[in-house]
Amino acid sequence: MTLVDQNDIDAIWQSIGMAEHKHEDDVVKITVSGNRVLGAHLLPGVEVDADEKPDGVAVNFRILDEAFIAKPIQLCFGVMPETGMQHIELNLNIGENSRASVVAHCTFPNAVDVVHRMDAVINVGRGACYSYFERHVHGPAGGVTVVPKAKIHLGADARFKTEFELIKGRVGVMDIDYEAECEAGSVIELIARIIGAGDDRVKINETAHLRGERSRAFLQSYLALKHDAFAEVYNTVTAHADGAKGHVDCKEIVQGRAVARAVPIVDVRHPGAHVTHEAAIGSVDSKQLQTLLARGLDEEAATDLIIEGMLG
Amino acid sequence: MALLEIRDVVMRLGETPVLNHLTMEFWAGHVHALVGPNGAGKSTLANTIMGLFGYTAFEGDIVYDGESLKGVPVDERARRGITLAWQEPARFQGLPVHKYIRAGAKDPSDDRVDQALLKVGLDPRTYRDRACDRTLSGGERKRVEIAALLAMEPRVVLMDEPDSGIDIQAINHIFDAIQFFKQNGATVILITHSLPVLQQAEHAFLLCNGRLRDKGPISKIENYFAENCIMCATPNEPEKRQGAWQ
Numbered sequence A: 001m002t003l004v005d006q007n008d009i010d011a012i013w014q015s016i017g018m019a020e021h022k023h024e025d026d027v028v029k030i031t032v033s034g035n036r037v038l039g040a041h042l043l044p045g046v047e048v049d050a051d052e053k054p055d056g057v058a059v060n061f062r063i064l065d066e067a068f069i070a071k072p073i074q075l076c077f078g079v080m081p082e083t084g085m086q087h088i089e090l091n092l093n094i095g096e097n098s099r100a101s102v103v104a105h106c107t108f109p110n111a112v113d114v115v116h117r118m119d120a121v122i123n124v125g126r127g128a129c130y131s132y133f134e135r136h137v138h139g140p141a142g143g144v145t146v147v148p149k150a151k152i153h154l155g156a157d158a159r160f161k162t163e164f165e166l167i168k169g170r171v172g173v174m175d176i177d178y179e180a181e182c183e184a185g186s187v188i189e190l191i192a193r194i195i196g197a198g199d200d201r202v203k204i205n206e207t208a209h210l211r212g213e214r215s216r217a218f219l220q221s222y223l224a225l226k227h228d229a230f231a232e233v234y235n236t237v238t239a240h241a242d243g244a245k246g247h248v249d250c251k252e253i254v255q256g257r258a259v260a261r262a263v264p265i266v267d268v269r270h271p272g273a274h275v276t277h278e279a280a281i282g283s284v285d286s287k288q289l290q291t292l293l294a295r296g297l298d299e300e301a302a303t304d305l306i307i308e309g310m311l312g
Numbered sequence B: 001m002a003l004l005e006i007r008d009v010v011m012r013l014g015e016t017p018v019l020n021h022l023t024m025e026f027w028a029g030h031v032h033a034l035v036g037p038n039g040a041g042k043s044t045l046a047n048t049i050m051g052l053f054g055y056t057a058f059e060g061d062i063v064y065d066g067e068s069l070k071g072v073p074v075d076e077r078a079r080r081g082i083t084l085a086w087q088e089p090a091r092f093q094g095l096p097v098h099k100y101i102r103a104g105a106k107d108p109s110d111d112r113v114d115q116a117l118l119k120v121g122l123d124p125r126t127y128r129d130r131a132c133d134r135t136l137s138g139g140e141r142k143r144v145e146i147a148a149l150l151a152m153e154p155r156v157v158l159m160d161e162p163d164s165g166i167d168i169q170a171i172n173h174i175f176d177a178i179q180f181f182k183q184n185g186a187t188v189i190l191i192t193h194s195l196p197v198l199q200q201a202e203h204a205f206l207l208c209n210g211r212l213r214d215k216g217p218i219s220k221i222e223n224y225f226a227e228n229c230i231m232c233a234t235p236n237e238p239e240k241r242q243g244a245w246q
């Protein structure tokens, strides 16, 4: 790891409004700006090594077997300048029967032309319980291309929940691609909540393969789009074993000239498996809207409040 | 003077007039009831006063505070002080009760939100952060709705069947709210099929088949309940009835 410049660290955390947490000693915290690891505060049970590369960093992140990390691990990936490329190669190993959660903040507040690419390989060991919440803070101009890809493996009885949220600032271009293999008794939840505006482009491709008996998957994508934004959502669950259960839930609110497409794919290959899906695309519910209008909110404020509730 | 006047309003939904030459007056600081059989046009009248989508094209006029409401959109009517509580209030996924109440509140302070909840018998500590979604029971949701109206401090309150789904204890909170609106000088318009709700009012209008069949103090209109609608021998049969009543 390289030198730690506290001012740089402060700037990046301030951009996501979290400066006040900097002195918490019992929180694992890692800050990556561009291709530099600015700081890492670790605790027993967590091991990290990082290699700086010309256009990003390669991070090996391990939660040891049986480790219990009480407070959410805070990761911050940021690109503060207007332009830049940040490629994160993430190798994540969640040890057997461990418990940990991560909150990853991705901040590009000044972006004009920034690319943030993440290639993750995530292994959640047998009986482990791991959650990953990724929150993006973009500037009002968009200007970011975000390409997160993850290959996920869940061991028997493991639980993994990932939430991706981008509801502040403009998206730019987003191309999410997650694919998970789930062994017996494991549970995966893939959740995305995104607000798109202007000429934002959003593509979500999420797949869960329920290989093991009683494995379960829940895929939820909630999007709100306005102006000329475009989104396409491909959510796939394949079920191969007895007692496997899955549900795909895609909800998209479109306003203005925005376009949304949802393609839920359900592929069941065992008579004892059960997978359901629902997809709803449309404008905000008329009764909800009129209720708020009848309280005196204008249409934009009413719509924002409905969407905030749905995505918040 | 009447705060709200319905002047010879004819409203067609499809072919038939659902409101048929209605003329009515509603007074500030008074509670009014609209009664009449299913399909009489009570909700349609409320929706038309509120100016909801699909209820804006009508003949005649609706005059509020001396000005026509024709062409005035729903939200503008609400900002001028008119509001409506639906029989079945909308559910909002993920929206906390306090945010919902605050959204239309005249004074959006925490205290005001809590007071409004207390007034309808909901403990703010329990309900403030609950989502205004399907997890609220029907009665709880309706009480949250009344709380939102209280916080809004409207001048005209339209309530469509305020007692439906409300238990016998909670109904008193709804009645308190109705009297509270009245004491604050608001015009209250209750749509109801129930005698106890009718008895909250001072004046009542009996609608049948889109027409005003009778009006007066509730002592007069109560007979409609007591005598099981014998005043109106052929409810909702326009051809037979129109002759009889014109």
Ligand SMILES: Nc1ncnc2c1ncn2[C@@H]1O[C@H](COP(=O)(O)OP(=O)(O)OP(=O)(O)O)[C@@H](O)[C@H]1O
Residues within 6 Å of the ligand: B013, B014, B018, B036, B037, B038, B039, B040, B041, B042, B043, B044, B045
């Ligand atoms: N959008 C619509 N299109 C056509 N007819 C409608 C529409 N909405 C209501 N109606 C009809 O208008 C009439 C009046 O309906 P309204 O809902 O106002 O009755 P109501 O008096 O509120 O009855 P209830 O006591 O059952 O609530 C009914 O015959 C109904 O079927």
Ligand SMILES: [Mg+2]
Residues within 6 Å of the ligand: B042, B043, B044, B160
């Ligand atoms: Mg009705």
